[in-house]
Amino acid sequence: PGAIAFHAAIDGTSAGPFDMAALSAHVRGGKLNRNTLVWKSGMAGWVAAGTVPELQGLFADVPPPLPG
Secondary structure (H helix, E strand, C coil), X not given: CCCCCEEEEECCEEEEEECHHXXXXXXXXXXXXXXXXXXXXXXXXXXXXXHCHHHHHHHCCCCXXXXX
């Protein structure tokens, strides 16, 4: 109860809910990045993970995508 639980769009489908430890594991495994859509209860809609203040720490050691 009270734990942060996000759903994420992984492999084209909604997965979760995930706690912060599981989200961190998905970042390390390459399944979750700044552009992955996430949602949690209380949010109006799905947003990019990199725009969510609570999740920004997950990407601190991950370089941004190369410019196209």
